[in-house]
Amino acid sequence: MNLNFYLEKVESEISNLGLPVKPDRLYSPLNYFLKLGGKRLRPVLTLIATEFGGETFQKSMDAALAIELFHNFTLIHDDIMDEAPLRRGLPTVHEKWNQNVAILSGDVLLVKAYQLLSKQNIEHFSDLIWLFNKTAVEVVKVNNLIWILRTKIKLRLMNISK
Secondary structure (H helix, E strand, O other), rough: HHHHHHHHHHHHHHOOOOOOOOOOHHHHHHHHHHHHHOOOOHHHHHHHHHHHOOHHHHHHHHHHHHHHHHHHHHHHHHHHHHHHOEEEOOOOOOHHHOOOHHHHHHHHHHHHHHHHHOOOOOOHHHHHHHHHHHHHHHHHHHHHHHHHHHHHHHHHHHHHOO
């Protein structure tokens, strides 16, 4: 199994998503963020799992891309919550543009993820959407816990320094 084969397929599909360019203030940040790259582990594993299940990887490409876009949506929002200045050594979307642009651009990624999922022609489509939504809620719960923990740590550090 050649992981680079799947990675190249995923990168090619991401490059060919055909995201609009206008309005520029909304789509330039998306294109910028997606070009930052990443491991693309989630979509690659989706494609491999599909083949292990006896289907061709192409059958799950839209779902794999949806998972990757959802992941990138969470990263854009995480960068805002963490007040992170950099992602993969380059300015985060909220630093390069602003927080509102980053939120809206992330939201577009989420909607695009659902558009890609809706292209899946499978018997148990409602189960797929249910699992995707359940996973999304769990991601939000984890991010909330991380935010609470960081807030508590900041407050404790502030009290110690007084």
